[in-house]
Amino acid sequence: MAVTGRFAPSPSGRIHLGNILCSLLAWLSARQKGGRVVLRMEDLDTARCPRSYARQMEEDLRWLGLTWDEGPGADGGRGPYYQSERTALYEAALDTLEKMGLVYPCFCTRAELHAASAPHREDGQVVYGGICRGLTPSQIRERSRLRPPALRLRVPEEELAFLDGHMGGFRENLARDCGDFLLRRSDGMFAYQLAVVVDDAAMGVTEVVRGADLLDSTPRQLLLYRLLGLPAPAFFHIPLLLSADGRRLSKRDADAGLDALRRRCAPEEILGSLAFLAGFHPSAEPRSAQELVREFDWSKVPRSDIRIPEGLF
Numbered sequence: 001m002a003v004t005g006r007f008a009p010s011p012s013g014r015i016h017l018g019n020i021l022c023s024l025l026a027w028l029s030a031r032q033k034g035g036r037v038v039l040r041m042e043d044l045d046t047a048r049c050p051r052s053y054a055r056q057m058e059e060d061l062r063w064l065g066l067t068w069d070e071g072p073g074a075d076g077g078r079g080p081y082y083q084s085e086r087t088a089l090y091e092a093a094l095d096t097l098e099k100m101g102l103v104y105p106c107f108c109t110r111a112e113l114h115a116a117s118a119p120h121r122e123d124g125q126v127v128y129g130g131i132c133r134g135l136t137p138s139q140i141r142e143r144s145r146l147r148p149p150a151l152r153l154r155v156p157e158e159e160l161a162f163l164d165g166h167m168g169g170f171r172e173n174l175a176r177d178c179g180d181f182l183l184r185r186s187d188g189m190f191a192y193q194l195a196v197v198v199d200d201a202a203m204g205v206t207e208v209v210r211g212a213d214l215l216d217s218t219p220r221q222l223l224l225y226r227l228l229g230l231p232a233p234a235f236f237h238i239p240l241l242l243s244a245d246g247r248r249l250s251k252r253d254a255d256a257g258l259d260a261l262r263r264r265c266a267p268e269e270i271l272g273s274l275a276f277l278a279g280f281h282p283s284a285e286p287r288s289a290q291e292l293v294r295e296f297d298w299s300k301v302p303r304s305d306i307r308i309p310e311g312l313f
């Protein structure tokens with residue numbers, strides 16, 4: 001089957017080394033199999049993701065030589081390629097799940113959710129205890145008058161297991177480890193979990209390469225693929241990049257941002273160094289994305305987080 005990979009950045013700031021590593025591996029993994037690459041901008045949170053940031057990311061990816069066959073500026077007939085313009089598709093998926101009786105309104109406030117009694121996941125998210133699961137129609141009517149509800153999916157008491165192409169086996173009992181999760185926030189914004197599934201399926205994505213911080217989102221997404229009757233892609237989760245002092249990179253790390261990097265490095269220097277850190281390029285010698293296709297080897301990529309040595313970039 002023809003492979004379609006993708007980049008799905010959230011344009012909430014300038015692209016950083018972690019995003020670039022992810023895009024590079026997604027690109028190499030697809031290209032090595034003769035596959036195509038789609039670019040989709042995950043800008044559901046339009047206040048944090050203005051179009052100017054998305055345009056800058058597109059320009060940065062082009063500068064790096066990480067080109068896409070389909071996406072902004074390359075219409076493949078499955079656009080628009082900005083999630084903020086795809087709301088009708090998320091509405092339709094929500095409608096399908098609602099007709100199956102799997103969606104319910106939730107009126108809990110943030111403070112209620114974070115109440116001490118709620119167990120927390122490792123990433124600090126709350127396991128939803130199901131407070132609004134059993135509301136009666138009259139309770140729902142009454143509460144709706146006070147505030148608009150969020151919408152949650154009823155999850156089954158079931159262990160969901162999958163084989164990650166890079167990290168190996170992963171399993172999660174959604175009822176125990178996650179709880180009924182959000183499909184739409186109370187302000188109307190669709191949740192990442194729903195949008196990513198609808199879009200990857202609609203855009204024919206067969207292979208998802210992304211940071212290990214999203215490994216535990218995958219069972220939620222696999223459940224949605226199953227409920228919506230959509231084919232799920234293969235997943236490859238990659239180690240996260242850490243700064244020299246061991247912190248997870250974020251868009252606030254100016255040194256790792258492309259703004260600073262572009263002033264001191266050529267694209268080949270950035271890609272060669274990242275390929276070296278990712279274990280499949282023997283030195284930090286500059287390389288273009290195209291030149292790395294031959295060298296790329298999943299089996300050499302580490303599984304634990306990668307610290308960027310001082311002075312490499």
Ligand code: GLU
Nearest residue numbers: 008009010042196210214
């Ligand atoms: N938009 C997400 C991010 O930038 C990635 C989502 C995904 O790859 O599934 O973190």
